[in-house]
Amino acid sequence: MAGALSRPGLLYHMNIELLSQYLVAGLTYGTIYAIVAIGFNIIYNATGIINFAQGEFVMLGGMIAVSLHHIMPLPAAILAAVLMAMIIGALIEIIFIRWLVSPSVLRMIIITIGISIFIREAALHIWGESVRALPYFTGTEVTVISIGDVHISPQVLWVTGTSAVMVALLTFFFSYTLLGKQMRACAANRDAARLCGISTANMVTLSFVLSAGIGALAGCVVSPITYVQYDSGTGLAIKGFTVAILGGLGNSTAAIAAGLVLGILESFSVWVLPTAFKDVVSISILLLILFVRPSGIFGSVEASRLKEF
């Protein structure tokens, strides 16, 4: 009954400011999902597997930065957190994955799930269960940039900006640098890459380092909005994974687009449906894509056929 009262006709809701506000909400969700999705893509690009511990890198970045922020200024804390996460990423790869002789996709997935549980439990012991956050980079919790009746937090712009810069750099790295091309070669055909003189093991390590760093940076910029807790990686990873699939695995520019599509759809679903259905919408989209177009909205159908996973 209360639901009916809250909806005095669609006409009432059809004003441009409200529309824009939902768009802004969608933008916020979308960029958060996208920035997490990018991390998935890097390891996929180098190894052809999904790293299910990606969400934990995001959590680690946020947690380390929050701890370091007590003793150093914000930019230094973020930089140090990203570097530490990169070292952790490298260690994980060297300890758990490097020595495996041609591991199957399934085995790698199970290993990464194991690593994710391990990191989560370790974080619980180090930081406890309390909720933390970095301060807003610009202004405070209540600072907003208002255009008419539309309000947007500056932190959302930080997240958007960071994602954009990240994607630009990554695209450049993978398309134009020798190292980037070597990494892609590893994913395409490991044996052929090795025959060309590429150290495939080093490339995989590098991909873990990169994605850990990117995950950690994502964790730092989203933490003022979403907060960070020892187990917050899982939730973010699920949405990030959905977006990565939606955009087509391995394509970071597409991940941004897919993130925005999903975020805006979720936001508008709140407008017309009870909010409890928000996740139903996103999961339905994921299933639909997996059935109809498993290569993702922007992915190439032919390329995906050649891949193992």
Added chain:
Amino acid sequence: MKVCKMFAVLLLACMIMATPALAKDTIKVGAILAVTGPAAFLGAPEAKTLEMMVEDINKKGGIKGKTIELIIKDSGASPEKALSFAKQLIEEDKVLAIIGPSTSGETMKIKSVAEEGKTILISCAAAEVIVNPVAKYVFKTPQMDRDAVIKIFQQMKFMKLTKAGVLSSNSGFGDAGKKQIEKLAPEYGIQIVANEVYDKAATDLTAEVTKVKASGAEAIINWSIEPAQAIVIKNARQLGFKGPIFQSHGFGNVKYAQAAGEAAEGVIFPAGRLLVADLLPSDHPQKAVLMQYKKDYETKYKEEASTFGGHAYDAMTILTKAIEKAGSTDKEAVRTAIENLKGIVGTGGVFSFSPQDHNGIDINAFSFEMLTVKKGKFAILETSAKHEEHIKPKK
């Protein structure tokens, strides 16, 4: 193969050695708490409180010469895990009583198990359904969510607000609060203009708050125990919502107020007095107990005490008093003793149980204080509705 077998034997030997010597004069008390997981901020202080109390009781020679053996199980707020732990504690460990679970959803899941197993259950969760209808062996210590809703509505009426936008999380706590709000709103002349449920793991609630704001709500009432309750306030203020924001008693952990920073200023919520213990007049009946618990907890764990740890404190206090009163560790005798306890001063209020009342405190026992946030700290709301006004007699 040989190595494997040797290893297995070694493991077995370790397990046998690790089993504690069976002592006859201990009282086994189980606890099912959400020490980790989404409700960890409830379960963790509860577990710490119990460990602290049991250590203290045993150091003083136990209850009537019997030491307490505390078995804490971490349910991670999962009702399924709580259920299997409850069965394990009742059937294998044969505990006298179970303290917990931390959340309402878990408690409801194991209510019937405790009843069938004839084992005392003292829940640390708030929902009214836990003790209404009364189950013979099931008690609870936190204040009723119903009373918290009444306190908020009284305050709204006092502030001349009639249109409420309601947000709640899809957890047992959020759901129970939402139902009470819907049920009690007409009695207090409050109109619910928006009623939205969000995911308990939500990371941003801008769209939900936009919807509530567009509905013309004069005040927002949020009911959840997750980090989302800090996100709601932040998003509401970012969207330029100027009206008052009410939170449930689940807001009683200063970490959430700090997490929301400037946005938390002026948030109003009902809570137990533990949070403002030092601000109470010295002749307040609860002052001594509250200050003592706060001091003990904070010196031991170097973190601020919360009302949630207090619920476990009350549960353990009630249990020990009942054992002392019964003079035995017979389940039935202790259960009857709890029903006859009167005037037990706890952190949540002054408890007086009866066969009909398994919560022991009600709104008339001044169990809730209206609090607000001032400069990142909890403070007593100065301009609040009087306790006596509009109170309907309890059944």
